[in-house]
Amino acid sequence: xxxxxxxxxxxxxxxxxxxxxxxxxxxxxxxxxxxxxxxxxxxxxxxxxxxxxxxxxxxxxxxxxxxxxxxxxxxxxxxxxxxxxxxxxxxxxxxxxxxxxxxxxxxxxxxxxxxxxxxxxxxxxxx
Numbered sequence: 310x311x312x313x314x315x316x317x318x319x320x321x322x323x324x325x326x327x328x329x330x331x332x333x334x335x336x337x338x339x340x341x342x343x344x345x346x347x348x349x350x351x352x353x354x355x356x357x358x359x360x361x362x363x364x365x366x367x368x369x370x371x372x373x374x375x376x377x378x379x380x381x382x383x384x385x386x387x388x389x390x391x392x393x394x395x396x397x398x399x400x401x402x403x404x405x406x407x408x409x410x411x412x413x414x415x416x417x418x419x420x421x422x423x424x425x426x427x428x429x430x431x432x433x434x435x436x
Contacts, residue, residue: 322381346415356378
């Protein structure tokens with residue numbers, strides 16, 4: 310039951326975090342390029358790497374907390390469905406260069422951020 314509570318509570322926190330980070334991006338960056346979604350996905354990818362190392366490789370957080378963070382918070386925070394919708398809207402509006410950049414940068418930067426999170430956390434823990 311603890312795991313389910315972690316997922317629920319952290320999922321709610323992740324959803325609201327995504328909403329407010331999106332508002333902040335919109336306040337500082339005005340563009341038809343979906344920068345907020347891209348930034349959120351990259352940040353979430355980095356954080357999942359950090360949590361993975363802290364939870365599975367070093368047991369600094371419990372399994373329930375790790376699953377709560379990865380499934381709940383990061384599941385609510387990251388925005389793959391928004392990524393798909395943003396890509397569709399760029400496609401429908403014929404904004405080919407933006408579509409190509411966004412469509413390619415999201416998974417590439419997400420993967421790079423995850424690897425960065427894994428590597429940085431492992432390096433810092435070796436101390």
